Amino acid sequence: MAAALQVLPCLVRAPFRQLIWGAPMARLASGVALAEHAQQLFESAVGAVQPGPMLQKALSLDPDGRTLKVRDRSFQLRQNLYLVGFGKAVLGMAAAAEELLGQHLVQGVISVPKGIRAAMECAGKQEMLLKPHSRVQVFEGAENNLPDHDALRAALAIQQLAEGLTADDLLLVLISGGGSALLPAPIPPITLEEKQMLTKLLAAHGATIQELNTMRKALSQLKGGGLAQAAYPAQVVSLILSDVVGDPVEVIASGPTVASAHNVQDCLHILNRYGLRAALPRSVKTVLSRADSDPRGPHTCGHVLNVIIGSNMLALAEAQKQAELLGYRAMVLSTAIQGDVKSVAQFYGLLARVAGARLISSTAGASVEEDAKLHELAAEFQLPDLKLEEVLEAVAEARGPVCLLAGGEPTVQLHGSGKGGRNQELALRVGAELGRWPLGPIDVLFLSGGTDGQDGPTEAAGAWVMPELTIQAAAEGLDVATFLDHNDSYTFFCRLQGGAHLLYTGPTGTNVMDTHLLFLRPQ
Ligand SMILES: Nc1ncnc2c1ncn2[C@@H]1O[C@H](COP(=O)(O)OP(=O)(O)OP(=O)(O)O)[C@@H](O)[C@H]1O
Ligand SMILES: O=C(O)[C@H](O)CO
CATH class of the missing domain: 3.40.50.10180 (Glycerate kinase, MOFRL-like N-terminal domain)
Known part of the structure; x- marks a missing residue:
């Protein structure tokens, strides 16, 4: 946690419905639904560990x-x-x-x-x-x-x-x-x-x-x-x-x-x-x-x-249950995500690509090299409970929307003097990774949130991103790399679409590390 717990206005939800993206309306609606589900699942995770x-x-x-x-x-x-x-x-x-x-x-x-x-x-x-x-x-x-x-x-x-x-x-x-x-x-x-x-x-x-x-x-x-x-x-x-x-x-x-x-x-x-x-x-x-x-x-x-x-396990188990109720095939990847935020972001970027390709059975999707790199990164993390292969196999059989859940606490090396937290920095880095390659006919959303409701010295709990992030940012004159260089993820998200991608809960009164949610939905 971070900043003194401030008395936030009692309703500080991200205004999902105010999103105005350059995408067609149907796409917009589905993105908003994913974001709403993401917020809902995050709240259920926190609710389970009161x-x-x-x-x-x-x-x-x-x-x-x-x-x-x-x-x-x-x-x-x-x-x-x-x-x-x-x-x-x-x-x-x-x-x-x-x-x-x-x-x-x-x-x-x-x-x-x-x-x-x-x-x-x-x-x-x-x-x-x-x-x-x-x-x-x-x-x-x-x-x-x-x-x-x-x-x-x-x-x-x-x-x-x-x-x-x-x-x-x-x-x-x-x-x-x-x-x-x-x-x-x-x-x-x-x-x-x-x-x-x-x-x-x-x-x-x-x-x-x-x-x-x-x-x-x-x-x-x-x-x-x-x-x-x-x-x-x-x-x-x-x-x-x-x-x-x-x-x-x-x-x-x-x-x-x-x-x-x-x-x-x-x-x-x-x-x-x-x-x-x-x-x-x-x-x-x-x-x-x-x-x-x-x-x-x-x-x-x-x-x-x-x-x-x-512990975090209880929070993820509840979010997994709720995701299943919302119609997702939901799987817990690990409750022990640790490591430098850059590698963790690369991991989630590759995971979205590899899992996405398996979900839509696309041979044009992830390459053999990307698959190998994903496994290499996973091995580097040395996570005792990582179920990567099991999860990828289940995704290949899913044929419908999928939600992958994980918990843990990556670390950030601070080089800049910006304002941010490890969840917002992770989300921003994952957003940049997702935008690097076309992901095919699939909606993707990644959310990272601190269960204590405060991410670093900021008032947000975390943030969510989609592959369009870099393009949307550029349209608003925001350069993702510059904000990352300054560890300034909070400022970035505050400016992007008026803060619509920030996750606000206020202090939750609990604390079981962070929650990561990756949604993949065939269009
Ligand atoms: N500008 C920033 N950008 C990214 N991360 C930051 C920034 N400033 C601080 N952090 C990270 O935020 C973390 C501290 O945040 P916080 O106080 O929420 O930690 P915490 O792990 O929740 O605390 P605790 O474990 O004691 O409950 C540190 O990992 C720090 O590197
Ligand atoms: O207080 C602390 O030391 C950290 O939150 C880990 O428990």
């Missing part, structure tokens, strides 16, 4: 009202239950926990994105809000998804609560994506500003979330098991909504309740990889130099139960 229902599935109270059940484990409640949380989906998780636990909850502290309560109120999402006299104290912070002084205050309050617990207590920890920025507790003498600077630098160089969080864990008091350590000897139950490919509990929000398996050498490798070792502040060097000789030793987390309560 924090409240996912928490309710993981937690229950026994009929006696004194035993808390978390999956197959039971915990006795006797005025000993505390709650902390941090992340973009945590407000809704906390509201659901409060509803369920009522008087059992003694005290809580959560750290959530700036403006989220106002945004949820504006969106009429009462179920995401805490009760008026809640026992849970709320801190809002981390503007632009960067650790700030408000988030630092929240982290201190959370640390204090955890440190005050005894062996009789139970601490419920609510964790979701964005949690790293919302729980900053730099190890002295590192300052918040230094940590912010390093995080920004690593992200701008295209560091993966695994790399970013390995660094964060080494420089923080609460990450990498630090929070669990602070709460010891209380029992700790962490309920985690995953926004990382493969749901690794040690990476999500930098694993505050998971012992870190990384050492200083891992950090130095990362810094070397991005040429950032020389740029390190002295304080960071100091902390790294003494990390492996920390007298407290590595954090132990035997008193912790970590439970994943939801």
Whole structure:
């Protein structure tokens, strides 16, 4: 996520019906229908991963009202239950926990994105809000998804609560994506500003979330098991909504309740990889130099139960179901799309071409080389769950409209100073790829959207494109390559047809990475 969650006007849908393209009316109508379906499916994906229902599935109270059940484990409640949380989906998780636990909850502290309560109120999402006299104290912070002084205050309050617990207590920890920025507790003498600077630098160089969080864990008091350590000897139950490919509990929000398996050498490798070792502040060097000789030793987390309560997979499964209801043959390609946004865009461009050719049984479509290149790219991504061949075979048999779904989080290396996000940049790059070759008698649409509703430091969740994009842009005097050079995808989409290709949801109150939808429909 990105910009402070602003209170968007309550209705901010892209005005699909206002599209005026140079295409014949029938073509226009079918394009608009695809775009409407795309938006509908994106919304259904987000709807399936609302924090409240996912928490309710993981937690229950026994009929006696004194035993808390978390999956197959039971915990006795006797005025000993505390709650902390941090992340973009945590407000809704906390509201659901409060509803369920009522008087059992003694005290809580959560750290959530700036403006989220106002945004949820504006969106009429009462179920995401805490009760008026809640026992849970709320801190809002981390503007632009960067650790700030408000988030630092929240982290201190959370640390204090955890440190005050005894062996009789139970601490419920609510964790979701964005949690790293919302729980900053730099190890002295590192300052918040230094940590912010390093995080920004690593992200701008295209560091993966695994790399970013390995660094964060080494420089923080609460990450990498630090929070669990602070709460010891209380029992700790962490309920985690995953926004990382493969749901690794040690990476999500930098694993505050998971012992870190990384050492200083891992950090130095990362810094070397991005040429950032020389740029390190002295304080960071100091902390790294003494990390492996920390007298407290590595954090132990035997008193912790970590439970994943939801992920991108649920969102895609719902969108797939809805796509089938709309008449598409729908297939999930992967829930683990990662890699540089340029390669990912090339992959989707080739996929549209290869799958499109198979759909209309066209021998004039994709060449053998393109087919080979698609598979080569797929192999490079090393995605554990990619079903490329299976999906292509199913497309060849489909004979009707097809919707391919994927989830994940590509990375963008920032070279320009423009405004954008990885979803809008991916969509713009895919649009450019789709326009490179004629695709035959087939309608194609690609949408990329962040399930948190905010893509980079912009107010949009993402964007959708069709093969006509480059031509439409040129007609409006917009050069796609120039906008891409400046990482200026948001400005581009704002200007193109008055912003009609932007996906606006406002903050969704959840966060399970990004959703990619590729529609192929024979004309
Ligand atoms: N101008 C831009 N163009 C393209 N991508 C950008 C631009 N500015 C920032 N980004 C990308 O946006 C991402 C940060 O966005 P955001 O804060 O939404 O991330 P996030 O992954 O949703 O956060 P989290 O994982 O903590 O929930 C980074 O990957 C960054 O490279
Ligand atoms: O907060 C974070 O670290 C990212 O969102 C990944 O979970």
